[in-house]
Amino acid sequence: MSDIAAVKAAARKAAFARRAEDHRRLGAVVAPALTRLAEALDGAGGPVAVYWPIRTEIDPRPVLKDLSTQTCLPVVPGPDQPLRFRTWSDGDAIEPASFGVPVPATGDWLRPRTLIVPLLAFDRRGYRLGYGGGFYDRTIAELSGLHPLRCIGFAYDAQEVEAVPVEATDLPLDLIVTPTRTIRVG
């Protein structure tokens, strides 16, 4: 394992534990966080992608009811590939997929202009640490080459770290929303 991979692996382990504490304390659906997320999405370009929370991720799905744009969920097409996105609204059928993440069973494929991004750890520069697939980095690289893209990290406060370990392919988020703060990057 390269040095940076080992540093990221250790940072993931610590971040899992901190995220789990806030998840236990606050639950997955956190009303003040959803209010901030709705504010951050006011006027945002659609389609908007959320995520189906797994493990102890904070739940962004209730924000969709306030949106008038098309909304979608990510699908992993395969290793080392960018994510694809399939239209989804509350109540639409989902099915189990790779990594235990449910995905829409049917629906059009969309190219989102706004991504709500799950994460394990973030820093004030907008860098994030995920589960290590590199899926969001590849997706941000691809979509931002096609049209303007806004990326909003959604997280508990305990997920903030001083500096996320970064490598050349890591791309910063534009905004991070937590239950108590909206952090604008840059």
Ligand SMILES: Nc1nc2c(c(=O)[nH]1)N(C=O)[C@@H](CNc1ccc(C(=O)N[C@@H](CCC(=O)O)C(=O)O)cc1)CN2
């Ligand atoms: N809720 C949610 N949906 C998401 C993501 C996410 O981070 N959160 N993704 C973000 O990319 C994509 C799914 N990618 C994922 C990649 C790895 C693992 C995972 O659990 N990995 C294992 C190691 C698996 C292995 O190597 O066998 C782990 O972390 O223990 C989960 C989701 C798309 N959908």
Ligand SMILES: Nc1ncnc2c1ncn2[C@@H]1O[C@H](COP(=O)(O)OP(=O)(O)OP(=O)(O)O)[C@@H](O)[C@H]1O
């Ligand atoms: N755009 C890219 N092109 C090629 N390789 C990439 C790209 N983005 C990331 N990678 C590679 O993917 C691997 C995992 O990346 P990283 O550790 O940043 O994942 P992550 O952000 O934690 O996971 P995820 O985005 O899936 O939540 C790294 O080895 C990285 O070099």
